[in-house]
Amino acid sequence: MDQSSPSSFTNELQEFLTFSLGDEHYAIDILTVKEIRGYESVTKIANAPPFIKGVINLRGDIVPIVDLRIKFNVGQATYDEFTIVIVLHIRNRIVGMVVDGVSDVVGLKKEQLRPPPDFGVAFNSRYLLGLASVNEQMIILVDINELISSDELGLFDTAEATATRT
Incomplete structure (x- = not known):
């Protein structure tokens, strides 16, 4: 599966x-x-950082659930029928990411991107592809491959993450 990274973002939509x-x-x-679903009860993992809510069994796959609202200290971390995962x-792993809401699917070309700022956003700029304006709203494009496999989140073994990048 070809997945975006800053260097592979093409001018194709x-x-x-x-x-x-x-x-x-x-x-x-x-x-x-892979899919969008509601939040469900998780099995807690001892000594996990607060942003790792635990794991779920998703059709036989053990899936870690990361709450980006807690990790990046944005939004209110509530868990109810409106919570989205x-x-x-x-990189051949399944990971769940808790967010406040899912909006839409948008098509973008490289020429629509602006460079990411070095300040003022929750994510480290090395995890960003850039910024784009869609319907008069600024959207931050995240290099989710880099973010999820980063040492910062600790979901992948460092040697495994490095090997899959080369």
Whole structure:
């Protein structure tokens, strides 16, 4: 599966799933999205950081659930019937990402991107593809492959993540 990275973003139209964390709007490559589902009870993992809510059994796959609202200190971390989990397929692993809401699928070309800022957003700019204006709303495009496999989240073994990048 060819997944976006800053160097592979082409001028062909690429589709992104938009979502919100707090007041900010983000987008990730639609090809990384396995499904969108409601939040369900998780099995807690001892000594896990607070942003790792636990794991779920998703049709035989043990899926870690990461709450990006907690990790990046944006939005209110509530868990109810409106809480959304985006299930991702990243580097042959399945990971769930809790967000405040899912908005739409948008098509973008490289020429529509602006460079990411070095400040003022929840994500480290190395995890960003850029910014785009869609329907008069600024959207932050996230390099979800890099973010989810980063040492910062600790979901992948460092040697495994490095090997899959080469």
